[in-house]
Amino acid sequence: MPNSFATPQWVHHAIFYQIFPDRFAQSKRVLKPTHLESWSSAPTPYGYKGGDLLGVAEHLDYLQDLGITALYLNPIFQSACNHRYHTYDYLRVDPMLGGDAAFRELLKAAHQRGIRVVLDGVFNHASRGFFQFNDILENGASSAYLDWFDVRDYPLNAYWGKPNYRCWVNLAALPEFNHQNPKVREYIFSVARYWLDQGMDGWRLDVPFCIDDDSFWQEFRQVVKQANPEAYITGEIPMNAARWLAGDQFDGVMNYMLTYAIWLYFGGRDADQAMFGHWLNHAPGMGILDAQQFAAHAQGLLSAYPLPAVLAQMNLLDSHDTARFLSIVRGRKDLLKLAVLFLMTYPGAPTIYYGDEIGLDGGNDPDCRKAFPWDSGQWDQELFDFYRNVINLRKSHPVLCNGAFQFLKAENDLLAFLRHDDQEEVLVLINRSERTVHVELPLPGFADGTVLKARLGMGEGLVRNGMLCRLVLAPLSGIVLS
Numbered sequence: 001m002p003n004s005f006a007t008p009q010w011v012h013h014a015i016f017y018q019i020f021p022d023r024f025a026q027s028k029r030v031l032k033p034t035h036l037e038s039w040s041s042a043p044t045p046y047g048y049k050g051g052d053l054l055g056v057a058e059h060l061d062y063l064q065d066l067g068i069t070a071l072y073l074n075p076i077f078q079s080a081c082n083h084r085y086h087t088y089d090y091l092r093v094d095p096m097l098g099g100d101a102a103f104r105e106l107l108k109a110a111h112q113r114g115i116r117v118v119l120d121g122v123f124n125h126a127s128r129g130f131f132q133f134n135d136i137l138e139n140g141a142s143s144a145y146l147d148w149f150d151v152r153d154y155p156l157n158a159y160w161g162k163p164n165y166r167c168w169v170n171l172a173a174l175p176e177f178n179h180q181n182p183k184v185r186e187y188i189f190s191v192a193r194y195w196l197d198q199g200m201d202g203w204r205l206d207v208p209f210c211i212d213d214d215s216f217w218q219e220f221r222q223v224v225k226q227a228n229p230e231a232y233i234t235g236e237i238p239m240n241a242a243r244w245l246a247g248d249q250f251d252g253v254m255n256y257m258l259t260y261a262i263w264l265y266f267g268g269r270d271a272d273q274a275m276f277g278h279w280l281n282h283a284p285g286m287g288i289l290d291a292q293q294f295a296a297h298a299q300g301l302l303s304a305y306p307l308p309a310v311l312a313q314m315n316l317l318d319s320h321d322t323a324r325f326l327s328i329v330r331g332r333k334d335l336l337k338l339a340v341l342f343l344m345t346y347p348g349a350p351t352i353y354y355g356d357e358i359g360l361d362g363g364n365d366p367d368c369r370k371a372f373p374w375d376s377g378q379w380d381q382e383l384f385d386f387y388r389n390v391i392n393l394r395k396s397h398p399v400l401c402n403g404a405f406q407f408l409k410a411e412n413d414l415l416a417f418l419r420h421d422d423q424e425e426v427l428v429l430i431n432r433s434e435r436t437v438h439v440e441l442p443l444p445g446f447a448d449g450t451v452l453k454a455r456l457g458m459g460e461g462l463v464r465n466g467m468l469c470r471l472v473l474a475p476l477s478g479i480v481l482s
Contacts, residue, residue: 089130123208136149141154208237
């Protein structure tokens with residue numbers, strides 16, 4: 001591990017909010033094409049809803065009220081698809097999103113509110129419209145850019161037949177870069193520098209495990225940190241991420257290894273396992289977890305990586321690539337709230353997928369990418385208030401960001417864990433069971449007669465003879481005490 005390994009302090013304290021730009025909000029100030037799907041209709045694989053970056057800027061007050069301190073935006077660069085993972089110009093914001101001017105306005109407005117902005121970097125593959133690939137389409141073996149991609153024959157089978165060039169998961173629309181070409185590397189690094197120079201705060205990297213070259217990501221880190229030492233680098237890694245978190249590549253990852261465990265414990269037998277999709281293939285052997293197994297897994301993740309990386313993990317319940325957690329648990333709002341409580345009191349940066357906080361549901365792609373309903377009459381206001389309260393709890397107690405984490409009990413669907421540092425101790429208890437629990441728990445280090453007050457939830461606890469007593473937890477409830 002490099003001696004100087006550090007991760008940005010602001011990430012340790014961040015509350016991330018992931019936005020799929022086409023589906024979050026529309027601004028009347030952005031000129032749009034006419035052939036758009038209606039905002040309220042079911043999403044489709046190819047259709048556009050017409051969300052844009054000025055729409056995001058115009059709803060920053062909403063996000064600030066919720067308690068959000070950082071945005072992660074799915075790709076915003078020019079692309080011929082609604083999700084924009086088919087990039088054809090990495091140096092221009094898509095005009096349907098409002099173009100470069102809209103991004104500058106959003107960035108300025110977000111920074112004025114203390115909200116950071118992280119962009120999605122799709123550097124494994126480009127699109128058929130990317131200039132260098134398009135040049136090969138036009139000129140075949142005479143193209144000046146043959147070594148930008150791995151081409152096997154001519155003409156390119158880009159729209160029919162089996163692709164005769166290397167492409168991501170054999171999708172002809174996604175030709176993979178030749179990362180061994182120094183010109184390709186410098187191009188990607190120049191893109192990373194360019195947007196950091198514009199003032200953005202970090203990169204989330206799409207499928208970085210597909211670039212099987214540690215030296216590439218080591219150079220990428222050097223470029224990013226030279227441009228802005230406080231810039232965040234996180235990667236979409238669906239499996240154990242130790243290779244990328246040794247201090248020479250990423251600061252953190254999308255912590256899917258935690259996500260799977262949350263699905264399998266808080267969802268458990270109440271979950272619709274058909275909605276897990278392919279994700280559990282990355283965590284072989286994980287089945288339904290009991291409290292003890294969940295605790296062992298969650299505790300193990302804290303020692304699997306260096307502490308600076310642990311504190312910079314992007315922890316999530318769901319994303320644009322998964323079914324929404326509320327749908328995974330068949331609409332069980334009580335289970336969602338317990339999972340959110342755990343997420344907000346566990347080390348790493350909690351990440352909310354847009355709309356989860358108001359009860360937006362959705363199955364697997366494209367259903368998980370519904371448009372945000374801005375008619376508040378369609379919101380679950382009680383759920384929104386819960387999110388806002390638990391976010392405020394985390395922000396009010398720094399120990400929940402940087403403090404040590406210790407499970408005190410994990411059995412019979414009761415989780416009890418302590419967050420502590422030199423300044424404060426916070427006790428979290430979660431009753432995943434369907435029964436009322438009378439809690440008695442060893443609490444070494446607490447003075448006899450100490451009364452622990454609820455900071456979230458109902459009740460209080462008394463320490464007597466080194467034991468927490470006089471605390472009753474209702475079924476499917478949680479409490480945070482200090």
